[in-house]
Amino acid sequence: MELSTFLQALITGILMAGIYALVATGLTLIFGVVRIVNFAHGEFVMLGMYVTFWLWKLWGLDPYVSLLITMPLLFCFGVLIQRFLFQPILRAPDLAQIFMTVGLSVILMNVALFLFTADFRSVKVPYGEWAWRLGGVTVLLPRLFAFLGALLLAGVLTLFLTKTDIGKALRAVAQDREVSMLLGINPNRMYLLAVGLGAALAGAAGGLIVPFFYVFPTVGVVFVLIAFVVVILGTLGSVQGALLASLIVGVAESLGILFAGSDLGLVVVFGILVASLIFRPSGLMGSR
Amino acid sequence: MPAQIEARSASFRLTPDRYVPALFLAFLLVLPYLLPNPFYVHIVVMMAIYVMLGGAWNILSGYAGQLSLGHAAFFGTGAYVSTLLVNHYGISPWITLWFGGAAALALSLPIGFICFRLQGPYFTIATIGLAEALRLLVLHFREITNGAQGLTVPFKGNAPWLLQFDSKMPYYYIALALAAGVLLVTWRMERSRLGHYLVAIGQNQDAAEALGIDSTRAKARALMLSAFLMGLGGVFYAQYTYVIDPDGAFGLGLSIQVALVAIVGGVGTILGPAIGAVILEFFIQSTQILLAGQYAGLELMVYGGLLVAVILWRPRGVYSWFERMYTRILSWLPSFGRTRA
Numbered sequence: 001m002e003l004s005t006f007l008q009a010l011i012t013g014i015l016m017a018g019i020y021a022l023v024a025t026g027l028t029l030i031f032g033v034v035r036i037v038n039f040a041h042g043e044f045v046m047l048g049m050y051v052t053f054w055l056w057k058l059w060g061l062d063p064y065v066s067l068l069i070t071m072p073l074l075f076c077f078g079v080l081i082q083r084f085l086f087q088p089i090l091r092a093p094d095l096a097q098i099f100m101t102v103g104l105s106v107i108l109m110n111v112a113l114f115l116f117t118a119d120f121r122s123v124k125v126p127y128g129e130w131a132w133r134l135g136g137v138t139v140l141l142p143r144l145f146a147f148l149g150a151l152l153l154a155g156v157l158t159l160f161l162t163k164t165d166i167g168k169a170l171r172a173v174a175q176d177r178e179v180s181m182l183l184g185i186n187p188n189r190m191y192l193l194a195v196g197l198g199a200a201l202a203g204a205a206g207g208l209i210v211p212f213f214y215v216f217p218t219v220g221v222v223f224v225l226i227a228f229v230v231v232i233l234g235t236l237g238s239v240q241g242a243l244l245a246s247l248i249v250g251v252a253e254s255l256g257i258l259f260a261g262s263d264l265g266l267v268v269v270f271g272i273l274v275a276s277l278i279f280r281p282s283g284l285m286g287s288r
Numbered sequence: 289m290p291a292q293i294e295a296r297s298a299s300f301r302l303t304p305d306r307y308v309p310a311l312f313l314a315f316l317l318v319l320p321y322l323l324p325n326p327f328y329v330h331i332v333v334m335m336a337i338y339v340m341l342g343g344a345w346n347i348l349s350g351y352a353g354q355l356s357l358g359h360a361a362f363f364g365t366g367a368y369v370s371t372l373l374v375n376h377y378g379i380s381p382w383i384t385l386w387f388g389g390a391a392a393l394a395l396s397l398p399i400g401f402i403c404f405r406l407q408g409p410y411f412t413i414a415t416i417g418l419a420e421a422l423r424l425l426v427l428h429f430r431e432i433t434n435g436a437q438g439l440t441v442p443f444k445g446n447a448p449w450l451l452q453f454d455s456k457m458p459y460y461y462i463a464l465a466l467a468a469g470v471l472l473v474t475w476r477m478e479r480s481r482l483g484h485y486l487v488a489i490g491q492n493q494d495a496a497e498a499l500g501i502d503s504t505r506a507k508a509r510a511l512m513l514s515a516f517l518m519g520l521g522g523v524f525y526a527q528y529t530y531v532i533d534p535d536g537a538f539g540l541g542l543s544i545q546v547a548l549v550a551i552v553g554g555v556g557t558i559l560g561p562a563i564g565a566v567i568l569e570f571f572i573q574s575t576q577i578l579l580a581g582q583y584a585g586l587e588l589m590v591y592g593g594l595l596v597a598v599i600l601w602r603p604r605g606v607y608s609w610f611e612r613m614y615t616r617i618l619s620w621l622p623s624f625g626r627t628r629a
Contacts, residue, residue: 037409037412037413085596085600088600089599089600092599092603093353093603094353094355094408094409095353095355095551095555095603096599096603097409098355098357098409098412099355099547099548099551099595099599100595100596100599100600102357102544102547102595103592103593103594103595103596103599104592104596105592106544106588106589106591106592106595107589107592107593107596109585109588110585110586110588110589110592111585111589112585113584113585113588114583114584114585114586114589117584118584217585221540225416225417225420228413228416228417229417232410232413232414261428263424263427263428264424264425264428266420266421266424267421267424267425267428270417270418270420270421271421273414273417274402274417274418277402277403277405277406277414278402278405
């Protein structure tokens with residue numbers, strides 16, 4: 001195998017890791033604050049992709065511009081989901097919480113199938129094939145943009161969480177519901193905000209990958225599975241852990257595709273999950 | 289004990305709680321003859337298969353509260369192992385049935401070893417991941433598994449030794465026996481030491497461990513039982529439909545459907561999955577008939593909607609309704625025979 005092939009896979013993996021980090025950050029934000037593991041998170045990505053696709057198809061809107069529409073739209077969607085589906089089961093047992101989001105995922109996936117059919121759709125943008133060639137390695141610009149966009153959003157989120165009062169309140173609720181109430185924070189509002197933000201980040205991830213990724217009703221499954229692996233590796237609820245873990249997962253997937261075959265990338269990712277469960281059950285950031 | 293039986297038979301009285309179950313059993317036995325055409329028999333067979341699968345899931349996930357969304361892995365393993373043995377070595381499905389179940393049981397050992405390190409949603413995620421990995425591996429190793437096209441059982445006409453029949457009737461009775469078998473196993477387990485351990489673990493694992501229950505061991509045993517029954521279900525399904533493919537047999541969709549059956553009916557109860565299977569299969573088949581499969585995704589939307597509705601308004605499933613209705617019906621019915629003086 002040539003070095004350039006290896007480097008190519010490595011770079012593809014790193015660039016994809018940005019997107020995985022964005023999806024996993026949203027997942028971890030919802031879990032950290034609301035304490036619900038959102039099995040429908042992949043469908044939020046899928047919705048972001050479809051919104052972007054249709055904005056392009058109907059009005060010729062550029063995918064990056066339509067982020068300005070996709071993100072607020074997904075935010076509102078997340079708020080509604082929290083208000084009407086998650087709020088009633090906040091204190092319910094695991095079974096109710098898990099299967100509520102599983103049910104939501106099944107509904108969203110099949111509403112998409114019903115409305116948009118199972119067709120694979122793609123957005124054609126003029127810069128879709130633009131690339132940098134560095135030696136034997138090609139960097140597709142849409143992938144680079146997606147990576148940079150994801151980093152930018154993750155950075156903005158971190159600033160929001162650490163520097164603003166609302167962000168601090170959000171973290172306070174994540175740390176201790178009762179104490180935050182004593183401090184005058186209304187946790188129910190923070191829940192709405194957390195699920196809204198999580199959905200908006202997932203939608204943004206969807207929008208960012210549309211220039212180089214097919215859109216179809218079940219596209220979310222891959223993302224939610226990878227995001228789960230990322231959050232288990234990086235300890236659920238920790239943003240830095242999610243970033244490091246998505247780097248590992250993104251690179252592992254892309255090297256897995258290179259060495260084991262194009263259909264086994266995910267198997268390698270799950271292999272890492274299994275290995276980590278056996279050797280480091282509390283995650284990369286967790287203390288043993 | 290013998291004294292008790294004697295005392296009862298001396299004053300035998302046909303009370304509703306005795307003859308209603310007997311009549312219901314008789315009804316199940318003649319049911320296929322009452323149905324107007326084979327399509328309805330097919331629906332009833334599917335109901336029985338889901339009773340079996342939901343019941344198998346219920347043993348681990350219902351009683352012990354370990355919510356698996358990877359049970360398709362056991363179903364698929366049973367189906368594939370059996371079908372490969374039948375096709376390559378010409379072994380009778382009546383024998384490969386046990387190999388399929390055993391293979392699923394064997395698979396449950398490493399899966400339990402890995403997944404029982406986790407609790408709650410993490411456990412669920414790990415089960416999804418492992419089943420998904422298995423599905424991708426089955427897709428990948430085409431030489432053995434025939435990839436995405438899946439496997440077919442060659443049709444040999446009416447060959448009872450090959451578990452193949454012209455009519456749907458024999459399938460119905462086999463499915464009924466398997467479903468009844470799963471419910472019987474559940475009943476036995478519920479009354480056993482293991483059953484009590486599982487319920488304790490389901491309520492509070494830490495407390496159960498503090499009482500000296502080896503939770504990992506109990507859960508592993510429940511998983512083995514559950515996986516074995518799931519594997520049997522896979523074998524029967526493969527024989528019944530003649531085709532299996534990786535997405536259908538190993539997919540997340542099947543795992544969700546199986547769990548849904550138990551949840552709608554009522555987890556941690558013997559008859560819950562049976563009620564759930566009948567309700568869900570009824571819903572699915574009627575949406576299919578009414579809409580003639582014109583709209584892709586509609587039936588699964590119904591599934592998802594039912595799941596959300598049940599969790600919002602009936603989180604313990606419909607079992608308790610049925611129980612209440614049943615006791616009320618019993619109270620209306622007359623008793624026959626002599627009463628003891």
